[in-house]
Amino acid sequence: MTSTVQAPRPSSFVSLWARLTSLTARLNREVLVTAAWLALVVLCHLWGEELLEAKRRIALHAPPLFGRFAWRPVWGLTGAAAIALVVIFAGSGHLHRLSWKRLIIVSISVAALFAAALAASGGVGELTSPLLGPHAYLRAVRQVGSPLDFLNRFTERIGGYPTHIRGHPPGTVLVLWGLDRIGLGGAGWAAALMIAVGASAAGAALLAAKEIAGEQLARKCAPFLILTPAAIWIATSADALFAGVGAWGVALFVLATGKEGRAADSMAFSGGALLGAALFLSYGIVPLGGIVLASAVYRRRLRPLVIAAVPLLLITAGFAAGGFWWLDGLRATLSEYHLGVSRSRPTAFFAVNNLAAFSIAIGPAVWLGISYLRRSPMWLIVGSVLVAIVAADITGLSKGEVERIWLPFIPWLTVAVAAIPDTARKRWLVAQALLAIGIQTGVATPW
Numbered sequence: 001m002t003s004t005v006q007a008p009r010p011s012s013f014v015s016l017w018a019r020l021t022s023l024t025a026r027l028n029r030e031v032l033v034t035a036a037w038l039a040l041v042v043l044c045h046l047w048g049e050e051l052l053e054a055k056r057r058i059a060l061h062a063p064p065l066f067g068r069f070a071w072r073p074v075w076g077l078t079g080a081a082a083i084a085l086v087v088i089f090a091g092s093g094h095l096h097r098l099s100w101k102r103l104i105i106v107s108i109s110v111a112a113l114f115a116a117a118l119a120a121s122g123g124v125g126e127l128t129s130p131l132l133g134p135h136a137y138l139r140a141v142r143q144v145g146s147p148l149d150f151l152n153r154f155t156e157r158i159g160g161y162p163t164h165i166r167g168h169p170p171g172t173v174l175v176l177w178g179l180d181r182i183g184l185g186g187a188g189w190a191a192a193l194m195i196a197v198g199a200s201a202a203g204a205a206l207l208a209a210k211e212i213a214g215e216q217l218a219r220k221c222a223p224f225l226i227l228t229p230a231a232i233w234i235a236t237s238a239d240a241l242f243a244g245v246g247a248w249g250v251a252l253f254v255l256a257t258g259k260e261g262r263a264a265d266s267m268a269f270s271g272g273a274l275l276g277a278a279l280f281l282s283y284g285i286v287p288l289g290g291i292v293l294a295s296a297v298y299r300r301r302l303r304p305l306v307i308a309a310v311p312l313l314l315i316t317a318g319f320a321a322g323g324f325w326w327l328d329g330l331r332a333t334l335s336e337y338h339l340g341v342s343r344s345r346p347t348a349f350f351a352v353n354n355l356a357a358f359s360i361a362i363g364p365a366v367w368l369g370i371s372y373l374r375r376s377p378m379w380l381i382v383g384s385v386l387v388a389i390v391a392a393d394i395t396g397l398s399k400g401e402v403e404r405i406w407l408p409f410i411p412w413l414t415v416a417v418a419a420i421p422d423t424a425r426k427r428w429l430v431a432q433a434l435l436a437i438g439i440q441t442g443v444a445t446p447w
């Protein structure tokens with residue numbers, strides 16, 4: 001009696017071997033990225049602790065992050081954990097089935113909820129407490145009086161303002177003053193504005209990613225933009241406001257490069273106006289211009305660049321007419337910066353520590369995504385931001401706190417996760433959410 005069982009064909013063995021090899025290579029890549037990420041974070045933590053023991057004034061008490069180690073009750077994070085679970089195990093499929101417009105709205109809304117839930121883990125008051133400190137913007141609102149007088153004398157009075165005002169153009173104080181004038185003053189309305197605008201950067205990044213790389217890849221970014229560890233600094237810091245305004249300026253410009261006619265001109269003009277406004281919120285918005293220039297050059301579209309420059313220059317001229325010249329403000333800020341805590345912060349340590357802190361804010365999944373990008377069109381966005389980050393780090397103008405200061409860069413790097421293989425996406429989304437919740441549990445930050 002002969003057996004009816006047939007031996008596998010050689011091609012079956014080859015196919016099986018190819019799959020096993022591919023899986024092993026993928027897992028090895030994940031292990032290497034995780035190990036490198038951990039090594040960087042641990043190195044900077046140990047290095048920072050050594051500097052603290054030597055009584056160096058690095059102003060970090062939870063290196064590489066700005067803050068201090070302090071455990072919060074885990075039950076306070078049940079809301080954030082519930083949102084994360086829904087996005088990971090139920091939301092990903094639902095997000096994929098939503099229409100594109102609804103996906104944008106849902107992504108922004110859930111990102112805001114996740115950020116707020118993280119911040120409120122110790123009580124609802126933690127949503128507004130970062131805005132009530134002695135270094136915060138609200139402290140300067142009462143000093144405005146006349147906006148024209150405030151602008152005209154901002155540079156000469158800069159040394160008398162709280163720390164955050166000294167480090168930025170006068171735009172944020174004027175925004176908060178304007179809210180106060182229309183009856184929306186105080187920390188509650190300011191926090192709502194910053195969280196809403198900061199979370200909206202997720203929608204802006206999705207729109208730009210779709211324009212550059214297509215809807216299929218853009219959709220893959222949505223869960224990661226929602227559950228980013230950077231959500232901790234979206235609620236509540238003014239940098240979230242900078243990130244959101246800058247993100248929409250960039251997104252509208254990128255959309256303009258893919259269209260013709262009045263629609264393109266309108267988007268370019270609106271994008272330029274938002275980027276112009278962002279320049280007077282934060283000097284650190286300038287590097288985002290790399291995405292603008294890269295998209296214009298890549299698509300050979302000079303017209304949107306020229307149109308976007310018009311409102312930007314008009315806004316600059318308007319502030320100048322009011323008495324504030326952007327370059328003078330930057331010079332005054334740099335003088336204050338070099339007279340402050342930066343003098344005691346060692347350059348070599350912070351050149352490395354900045355990268356570690358930023359790596360925590362974006363999470364290891366983003367670095368894994370970058371390792372998979374290869375020839376993806378997403379490189380247009382990601383590559384531009386990587387250059388901006390390296391340049392910002394080399395200048396030494398940000399020594400510490402970059403998990404907050406570099407918040408405007410984070411959505412544009414996060415889109416790299418689109419390149420992560422589908423079979424690995426869920427576990428890396430889990431890792432991102434756990435990192436955010438873990439930081440909020442163990443590190444008390446001023447934001």
